[in-house]
Amino acid sequence: METVPVPSFGELISGARRSAVHLEMRDVYDPGSRRFAAWRAGHRENPADREGWWSPFHQVIADSVTRGVQVRRARVVSEPLSEYVRFEYDVTFSNIAAGEQVRWLARRRASDLALPVNDFWVFDDRLVRLSHFAGDGTFVEDELTEDPAIVKLCLESFEQVWERALDHHDFHPA
Structure with a gap:
């Protein structure tokens, strides 16, 4: 696979003109994050307190959507949800507030799908950012490719x- 240096996510999404799609398939990400630690300790973010949770990530998504970029995120999840994915579910209102469309698919409903082994973003149907994680969910590195076969697969x-996933508002984890 041909790889090139990986610009930041902000640079990649800022360069998108039409679309950015993201597929997540892990049961844990960044287990040491402060936001997750606060959630584990009982803190729940208030959707009405935008200043309390709005971040540079949310702003770059909102700016992209304002420019006309359609941003979609799909999550393939185990049920019952892992603690980390339960946290993601609880804070997904922030992704939606930024302008993302988010859907959820129970892993058991994806058994007949051949999916890549890594999470990814695809920008404008031509550029893929593959994300590599350690077994515990710790981020390792990103890889960028325009390989047509990988773009097509993703x-x-x-x-x-x-197509199979449920909109965030219709997904109610057990």
């Missing part, structure tokens, strides 16, 4: 998941 996989 786009087809995303669309298959998207």
Whole structure:
């Protein structure tokens, strides 16, 4: 696979003109994050207190959506949800407030889908950022490719998941 240096996520999404799609398939991410630690300690973010949770990530998404970029995120999840994915579910209102469309697919409903082994973003149907994580959910590195076969695989996989997945407002974890 041909790889190139990986610009920051902000640079990649800021360069998008039409679309950015993201497929997540892990049960844990960044287990040491402060936001997750606060949630584990009982803190729940108030959607009405935007200053309390709005971040540079949310702003770059909002700016992209304002420019006309459609941002979609699909999550393939184990049930019952892991503690970390339960946290993600609870804070997804912030992704939606920034302008993302978010859907959830129970892993048991994806058994017949051939999915890439890594989470990814695809920008404008041409550029893929593959994300590599350690077994405990700690981020390792990103990899960028425009390889047509990988782009095609990721786009087809995303669309298959998207078609089956439930909108965030319709997904009610057990």
